[in-house]
Amino acid sequence: MTTLDSSKEIQKNNSEVNETHEDFRMFGLITFLIADGMTFAGFFAAYLTYKAVNPLPDGAIYELELPIPTLNTILLLVSSATFHKAGKALLKDKNSDSQKWLFFTAFLGIIFLICQLFEYFHLPFGLTDNLFASTFYALTGFHGLHVTLGTLMILIIAWQSRINGGRLTSQNMFPLEAVELYWHFVDGIWVVLFIILYLL
Amino acid sequence: MLNKNFYLILIISLVFAISFWIGFNVNLLPAEASINAPIYDELFKILFIIGLIIFIGMTIAVIYSLFKFRKRNGQIGDGIALEGNLSLEIVWTIIPSIIVLLIGLYSYNIYDRMGGMKELNHNHEMMSSNTEKIWAGISQTSDNEIAINNLSIEVSAMQFAFLFNYPKGNFISGELHVPVDQKVSMKMESKDVIHAFWVPEFRIKQDIIPGQPTILNFTPTKVGKYPIICAELCGPYHGGMRASIIVEEESDYNEWFNKNKKSEVDL
Amino acid sequence: MTISIDPQKTNNESLQPKGWLRYFSFSLDHKVIGIQYLVCGFLFYLIGGTLASAIRIELVSPMSDFMPRDVYNQVLTLHGTIMIFLWIVPVVNGAFGNYLIPFYVGARDMAFPRLNAVAFWLIPPSGLMLVASYFVEGAAQAGWTAYPPLSITTPQSGQIIWILSVLLLGGSSIFGGINFIATIIKLRRPGLKLMQLPMYCWAMLGTSLLVVLSTPVLAGTLILLSFDIIANTGFFNPVLGGNVVVYQHLFWFYSHPAVYIMVLPAFGLVSEILPVHARKPLFGYTTMVFSIMGIVVLGLVVWAHHMFTSGTPPWMRLFFTIATAFIAVPTGIKFFNWVATLWGGKISINSAMLFSCGFIINFVFGGITGVALAQVPFDIHVHDTYFVVAHFHYIVYGGTVFIIFSSIYHWFPKVTGKMLNEKLGILHFIITFIGFNLCFAPQHWLGLNGMPRRVAEYDPQFQFVNQISSLGALLMAISTIPFLINVFLSVRNGKNAGDNPWNALTPEWLTSSPPPVENWEGEAPLVEEPYGYGKEISEQK
Ligand code: HEA
Ligand code: HEA
Numbered sequence A: 001m002t003t004l005d006s007s008k009e010i011q012k013n014n015s016e017v018n019e020t021h022e023d024f025r026m027f028g029l030i031t032f033l034i035a036d037g038m039t040f041a042g043f044f045a046a047y048l049t050y051k052a053v054n055p056l057p058d059g060a061i062y063e064l065e066l067p068i069p070t071l072n073t074i075l076l077l078v079s080s081a082t083f084h085k086a087g088k089a090l091l092k093d094k095n096s097d098s099q100k101w102l103f104f105t106a107f108l109g110i111i112f113l114i115c116q117l118f119e120y121f122h123l124p125f126g127l128t129d130n131l132f133a134s135t136f137y138a139l140t141g142f143h144g145l146h147v148t149l150g151t152l153m154i155l156i157i158a159w160q161s162r163i164n165g166g167r168l169t170s171q172n173m174f175p176l177e178a179v180e181l182y183w184h185f186v187d188g189i190w191v192v193l194f195i196i197l198y199l200l
Numbered sequence B: 001m002l003n004k005n006f007y008l009i010l011i012i013s014l015v016f017a018i019s020f021w022i023g024f025n026v027n028l029l030p031a032e033a034s035i036n037a038p039i040y041d042e043l044f045k046i047l048f049i050i051g052l053i054i055f056i057g058m059t060i061a062v063i064y065s066l067f068k069f070r071k072r073n074g075q076i077g078d079g080i081a082l083e084g085n086l087s088l089e090i091v092w093t094i095i096p097s098i099i100v101l102l103i104g105l106y107s108y109n110i111y112d113r114m115g116g117m118k119e120l121n122h123n124h125e126m127m128s129s130n131t132e133k134i135w136a137g138i139s140q141t142s143d144n145e146i147a148i149n150n151l152s153i154e155v156s157a158m159q160f161a162f163l164f165n166y167p168k169g170n171f172i173s174g175e176l177h178v179p180v181d182q183k184v185s186m187k188m189e190s191k192d193v194i195h196a197f198w199v200p201e202f203r204i205k206q207d208i209i210p211g212q213p214t215i216l217n218f219t220p221t222k223v224g225k226y227p228i229i230c231a232e233l234c235g236p237y238h239g240g241m242r243a244s245i246i247v248e249e250e251s252d253y254n255e256w257f258n259k260n261k262k263s264e265v266d267l
Numbered sequence C: 001m002t003i004s005i006d007p008q009k010t011n012n013e014s015l016q017p018k019g020w021l022r023y024f025s026f027s028l029d030h031k032v033i034g035i036q037y038l039v040c041g042f043l044f045y046l047i048g049g050t051l052a053s054a055i056r057i058e059l060v061s062p063m064s065d066f067m068p069r070d071v072y073n074q075v076l077t078l079h080g081t082i083m084i085f086l087w088i089v090p091v092v093n094g095a096f097g098n099y100l101i102p103f104y105v106g107a108r109d110m111a112f113p114r115l116n117a118v119a120f121w122l123i124p125p126s127g128l129m130l131v132a133s134y135f136v137e138g139a140a141q142a143g144w145t146a147y148p149p150l151s152i153t154t155p156q157s158g159q160i161i162w163i164l165s166v167l168l169l170g171g172s173s174i175f176g177g178i179n180f181i182a183t184i185i186k187l188r189r190p191g192l193k194l195m196q197l198p199m200y201c202w203a204m205l206g207t208s209l210l211v212v213l214s215t216p217v218l219a220g221t222l223i224l225l226s227f228d229i230i231a232n233t234g235f236f237n238p239v240l241g242g243n244v245v246v247y248q249h250l251f252w253f254y255s256h257p258a259v260y261i262m263v264l265p266a267f268g269l270v271s272e273i274l275p276v277h278a279r280k281p282l283f284g285y286t287t288m289v290f291s292i293m294g295i296v297v298l299g300l301v302v303w304a305h306h307m308f309t310s311g312t313p314p315w316m317r318l319f320f321t322i323a324t325a326f327i328a329v330p331t332g333i334k335f336f337n338w339v340a341t342l343w344g345g346k347i348s349i350n351s352a353m354l355f356s357c358g359f360i361i362n363f364v365f366g367g368i369t370g371v372a373l374a375q376v377p378f379d380i381h382v383h384d385t386y387f388v389v390a391h392f393h394y395i396v397y398g399g400t401v402f403i404i405f406s407s408i409y410h411w412f413p414k415v416t417g418k419m420l421n422e423k424l425g426i427l428h429f430i431i432t433f434i435g436f437n438l439c440f441a442p443q444h445w446l447g448l449n450g451m452p453r454r455v456a457e458y459d460p461q462f463q464f465v466n467q468i469s470s471l472g473a474l475l476m477a478i479s480t481i482p483f484l485i486n487v488f489l490s491v492r493n494g495k496n497a498g499d500n501p502w503n504a505l506t507p508e509w510l511t512s513s514p515p516p517v518e519n520w521e522g523e524a525p526l527v528e529e530p531y532g533y534g535k536e537i538s539e540q541k
């Protein structure tokens, strides 16, 4: 059908454009991350406001232990570094090294999520116990969702780097760079979250 | 040249004259029945006149250009290639800034006179609940007059009614009775969703919020019966959520109060 | 002497767009997507307008007699939501943005065509879902602001569907915003400088910044609200220790910028239309750019003016008064510049011009009542009354919707290659203008004198004025008839428009009408002076 023809043409043309203009895809991703960051900003603002004007009622339990989240902070920071290694390796065309680093990063992500779940099950309060409990779960849960997504994407690109002549090569770094940027972003959010939720 | 300026000045003065005339002669507001009302109406008049001047001026400018610079039959060609005029643009940045700033200062003054900037506290003789956090409202406690005859009323709102608790007399009424020319202080809280307390003739409004007590102080100046309107969407019967405020002479008020007062408080 | 430029001719048959069926496909062509946005938005406008007519019929009499009270609340909630999220926002951003921005930056498509198509196709299902929620258990009935605790206690299914569809629409709008920013900043044709872009690009850049910065906050807020409804958390539920005012802050942090999301693109469009029909350069290009950015920045810090009677302390009320009132300054600059653009021109008085001038007059009126509303002591009396309803209809209808019509008259020849009938167009303008003012001007008085908004019943002394208002609404409904007739007749057998009927200089006119699939057969032209009217041709490259 004619209509399909014309849209195919456009499609072809645009994938060509995309091939040559790496940077505007990155630009788009950065814009998206800013937007995503604003969602977190909204949550943080709500939490801080609650903290300032809605003191805990008597008898409400909202106690946080530090060990697990501290471990999680370290895990994520290390995973950022290992991701960086993966990129370096790919740049030098050491695809299998790169893949190892990627798997290791994903592994750290999964450990993070397990620790998070472990913490959830051992906290003395539940989702609906009080305002702070709810906000705590909303924030960490929303962040956890980001980590889950990130881990999945890392696994996908790790898989791709294995395919010979596949999508992920030193000539086509974009998927890796994009996921890496996203992963650093998620780390950054965690650090802010850790400070606001656990340390303040 | 002089001719042109003359017409310009004529038109501007006409715009001013018309705006002032309308501003002073067209009354768009309901009766004034509290000490807030005349203050409010003063602000309204000023805003109305400034607004009219700007609006009429802009409208005339648009219609005039449409008419004067319209393309005549058979005319072809472009207008002048004028891309900007810095001094003109500076003028119409600065003049609105000044107007806006002056309006802002003036409405600060008005708000202050209405009692909006006063500290929020609800003077309560019966229980000393002064430690309770008051979140918002309009307070009129002029400092020397932490009134002895201060009327403290507690308002609770629910779907779809207002209840007025007179702690001094230990009774609850569905109608708000207040004596004329005396300051009334109300602490309001909602039992379910957000409502709002609005008396158009008093020019006051304050949301009634569940979980956050708010304050509303006012002084009625005119005997009469006025509607209390719920102004915040609160459910299907929001439109029917009404009560009345009855402003009466002090003697009438006292009679009503004594009739309703529960005896236990007399001890 | 009229300056004119010969459009590039498209001779290559294979580049001609083919088949109207492409408008029903998952097309990646920005022009197709633009038209899809426009038509889809217009259909929702008819639905929203039908709901508005139901509101006005109910308000003909003081009693609640036309529909049950809770249905009235559902109708007004749907009316507000549909008009904002499915008509104004998608049309001024999505429709015109998609159609025009690639032309203006000299590109063949948007930066992310696939994302673009996805963003559009999120809209029809979420819109239909929203409308359908009425038939489930009743639609949402807490107003388009969905303030808790009311939104938590009303029937749940309607509110949840409302949240879901607003989330999807918000997502669509964020995707669109990202796409616009990337296209304008990164996809510009080599040699084209930022300060040479047509004003609509700047408006869309500003708008998209607002979209990207504020819409996610709404999304987060609505997610929290849905937790309150489904999972029994207490973020905004005072019974469980929550704070209802926090919701209002978060909501207005999005929804105030949202009003500029609804109007900044219209500012851009009018800046394109006026110079063409007045045959004069746009007055004060640079100050226009700065005032757009000024509005963006100020627009982010004024949200609490919607909460002057809520749980806000005095200092906060005052700060937001001053910040809000200052938006009048950059906005005023734009209006004075437009009048100066008209001044000394050779103005063709046609439908596009009339709607644009109607826009200026109506918006100045709505803006002035806005500045009045920004004053705390003033707002305390009229908040949540028909005065506010009148204020924003003056802006959204008298402003943005007028510009949408103006733009349709202006760009119709580009899209179809046919002219619209001018006589019908002017008739459309006259009925709309009269009907609109008749409908909304009296509402100011209603608000000042004690009629709250969102009520199905009111005091009998307001009946007469309400009837005038309903008469105006009837005229507005009638005014759509000449418009629709005009469009249908002209698409089929309108006068041939040629490629550039207005002799315009902006890039979209420098190709054939309707444009070929990839906009230009050859290279995109470099337009350094999109507003070079009245200058020598030789200056224009
Ligand atoms: C496109 C939409 C749009 C736009 C652009 C605006 C623009 C403005 N709005 Fe409006 N507003 C709404 C849509 C919009 N509004 C909606 C939908 C609501 C109700 C929401 C709800 O509750 O449901 C609302 C409500 C609303 C309120 C809350 C009222 C209340 O609920 O109590 C306030 C208060 O400050 C306000 C103020 C303003 C101001 C100051 C502007 C300014 O931007 C206007 C600036 C423009 C001008 C001033 C005109 C041109 C300037 C000149 C000619 C220069 C000279 C002028 C002066 C010096 C004054 N608006
Ligand atoms: C954003 C854009 C927008 C637009 C364009 C409009 C357009 C109109 N609005 Fe809207 N309105 C809002 C946004 C908008 N509104 C919002 C946000 C609210 C607040 C909601 C809330 O409180 O939560 C509101 C609330 C609102 C109220 C207050 C309700 C209340 O508080 O109780 C009223 C009352 O008069 C009203 C009237 C109208 C009218 C008469 C039109 C007219 O201009 C409409 C004209 C169009 C038509 C009449 C369509 C013509 C078509 C037909 C008649 C049908 C033909 C049908 C087919 C062919 C299928 N609106």
Ligand code: CUA
Residues within 6 Å of the ligand: B158, B159, B160, B194, B195, B196, B230, B231, B232, B233, B234, B235, B237, B238, B239, B241
């Ligand atoms: Cu109570 Cu509306």
Ligand SMILES: [Cu+2]
Residues within 6 Å of the ligand: C255, C256, C259, C303, C305, C306
């Ligand atoms: Cu606003």
